[in-house]
Amino acid sequence: MIPSKQDILDAYQRVKPFVHPTPVLTSNFLNELSGASLFFKCENFQKMGAFKMRGAVNAIQCLSEGEKQKGVVTHSSGNFGQAVALAAKTLGIKAYVVMPENAPSVKKEAVEGYGAEVILCESTIQAREASSEKIIKEKGAAFLHPSNNLDVILGNATATLELLVDYPDLDVVITPVGGGGLLAGTALSVHYFGKNCNTLAGEPIQVNDAYRSLQSGRIEVNETSETIADGLRTHLGNINFPIIQKLVSEIICVEENEIINAMKLIWERMKMVVEPSSAVALAAILKQKETFRNKKIGIIISGGNVDLKNLPF
Amino acid sequence: MIPSKQDILDAYQRVKPFVHPTPVLTSNFLNELSGASLFFKCENFQKMGAFKMRGAVNAIQCLSEGEKQKGVVTHSSGNFGQAVALAAKTLGIKAYVVMPENAPSVKKEAVEGYGAEVILCESTIQAREASSEKIIKEKGAAFLHPSNNLDVILGNATATLELLVDYPDLDVVITPVGGGGLLAGTALSVHYFGKNCNTLAGEPIQVNDAYRSLQSGRIEVNETSETIADGLRTHLGNINFPIIQKLVSEIICVEENEIINAMKLIWERMKMVVEPSSAVALAAILKQKETFRNKKIGIIISGGNVDLKNLPF
Secondary structure, three states, X not given: OOOOHHHHHHHHHHXXXXXXXXXXXXXXXXXXXXXXXXXXXXXXXXXXXXXHHHHHHHHHHOXXXXXXXXXXXXXXXXXXXXXXXXXXXXHOOOEEEEEEOOOOHHHHHHHXXXXXXXXXXXXXXXXXXXXXXXXXXXXXXXXXXXXXXXXXXXXXXXXXXXXXXXXXOOOEEEEEOOOOHHHHHHHHHHHHXXXXXXXXXXXXXXXXXXXHHHXXXXXXXXXXXXXXXXXXXXXXXXXXXXXXXXXXXXXXXXXXHHHHHHXXXXXXXXXXXXXXXXXXXXXXXXXXXXXXXXXXXXXXXXEOOOOOOOOOX | OOOOHHHHHHHHHHHHHHOOOOOEEOOHHHHHHHOOEEEEEEHHHOHHHEOHHHHHHHHHHOOOHHHHHHOEEEEOOOHHHHHHHHHHHHHXXXXXXXXXXXXXXXXXXXXXXXXXXXXXXXXXXXXXXXXXXXXXXXXXXXEOXXXXXXXXXXXXXXXXXXXXXXOOOOOEEEEEOOOOHHHHHHHHHHHHHOOOOEEEEEXXXXXXXXXXXXXXXXXXXXXXXXXXXXXXXXXXXXXXXXXXXXXXXXXXXXXXXXXXXXXXXXXXXXXXXXXXXXXXXXXXXXXXXXXXXXOEEEEEEOEOOOOOOOOOO
C-alpha cells in the first residue's frame, strides 16, 4: 500500500508556496568524468539549506487545527531540527527540538535562530526519545519523525517531482540514503512521474544498514556511526522501508575517501557548498561507472549545511 | 558613442548557445540583514566558473574568419585566461594565454586543461605585453583584452540582460569593479533593459582606482595590489571608462574585512562557492544600507574560482 500519485501532487500544492523551486545545474567536466549526463537538483539551495524543509512543511500542514495549536516536536541534531524550526515559524506554530547536549553550538543556535525552543538531553537514543515523550505529554505537541513519517516522505518527494517536470526523460534518479525519508520520497516520484526511470541510492559502506536491509529483507542497524556523511548515520523505518524495498533498484556502497573526493569535485567544479552526505550519490556514480554510462541521471543534492572551519580537504 | 541595444541583443544570440543560463538565487536571511530584496545572478555557476566566458565567446565570434584561423592571444593570470581557453576550444580555434611564471600551477593547469597553449613570462606588465606582442607577430593571433574590448563588454552585458528578463523591475544592479569590463557591460544592459534602474559597483578601498577615476574624470591607477579580491586589482581602460562615466551612479569602497565577512555570509547562507571579488558587491550593500533599503537589487556574482586550501575563514 504505497501512497498515490495524487498524494504527491497534493503535497506539492501544500509545499510549493513555502519552498524555493531549486535550480538544476550541470557540469561538462563531471559529465565527461562519469561518462553520463548528470543533472544536479540543488536542494542545498533550499530554505535552511536542505531538502528537509519540504517534508517538514508538508507534515506540519497535514496536522489538524487542534494539533497545530499545540505545536510540534522532533529530535534531531541535524537538518531536520532546523527544518521543523523554520517550517513551524513560517506556518506560525510552536516548535520544540530535542538535541543532544554535545551538539555543536552552531547547530543549536541555528535551530534557535529559526525560533524553536531547544531542549537539551543526553546523547543517547533513549534520552532523546524520553525527552520527546515528555514534551508530547506535557505540551500535547505532535511528534514529527525526521524520516519515518509518510507526510515527511511525501514532502521530500516534491524535489524529484520538480526535477522530472523539468527533465522528464531521466533514466535514473539517485540520492544518498540515511534514514530513508529522501530515498522513499524520491522513489515514489520516480515511480509516478518518470518514464522507464529507476531509483538508486549511494550509502557510506561504514553505515550501510540500508544496503544490508535490502539484502536481508528486514531493517538492519549500524554497529558504528563513523562516517564523514553525518546525515546518513540513521537507519530505515517501518514506513519508508516497504517503499524502498518495492521501488529502489540498487544501493551502492562507497568508501570514505570516495565521498571526500566527490565532495571536493562538487565544490571545485560546480562551485557549490554541499555537505558530505550529498556527495555520496556522485561517489556512487563514479565508483560504478558501468551502471550509469551514457544515461541521463538526476542527482538529489540533499543539503549544504557544513562547518566551513572543518572541511575534509 | 555607446553601443546600442541591438548590439547587446546580437551579442546574446552569439553567446547563448555556448553558456549556461545561470540561475538567480535569493536568501531571506540576507534580505533581512540588508533591509533590501537581493537577487543573486550566479555567474559562479557559469562555464569555467565566471562571467568571463560570456565576453570571451562573444569576442572570438566577432573575429573575421581569417583572424579565427590564426587564433587568439590574451594575457591573464586569472579567469579571463581560462575563459579564452575554453571559449576557443568550444569554437574550434587556437588560443595562446600569456601567464606570469609565478602564477599558481593550478591556474596554469586549468588553462592547459581547456586546451590552450600557455606562454610563461616574468611577472611584470611589460613582460606580459612583450610576450603577447611576440605571439601576435609570430602567429598572427588576435589579441583579446580581458576588459577593455567592446565585444568582451557586450558579451559580459548578457548576464544582466538575462537577469532583467527574469526580474524586469529591479531598482539597482550592482557588480564588483576591477578592469571595468563587467561593470560597463552591466551598465549598458541596465540602461537599455532596466526600468528606472541604476548601476552601482563595489570596489576594495585598497585598489579603488575606479572610484577615484569617477571622481577625477580620468583613468587612475593603483599604487598597490594588496587586496584579497584578486580579480579587482586591474584598472579601467579607454573603452570601458566612458561607458562607466556615463552610466554608473556610484562606486562604493569597502574594507578587506568587509569583503571577507560578505564572502563568508554567501558561503554559509547561500551554500555557494564565490571568490572574494564576487563578495565585494554584497559588502558594499551591507556597508551602505541606507542607499539600498527596501529596493530590489540584482547582484552579479562574478565567479567562484577560489583555492579551497586558502580560504580567509
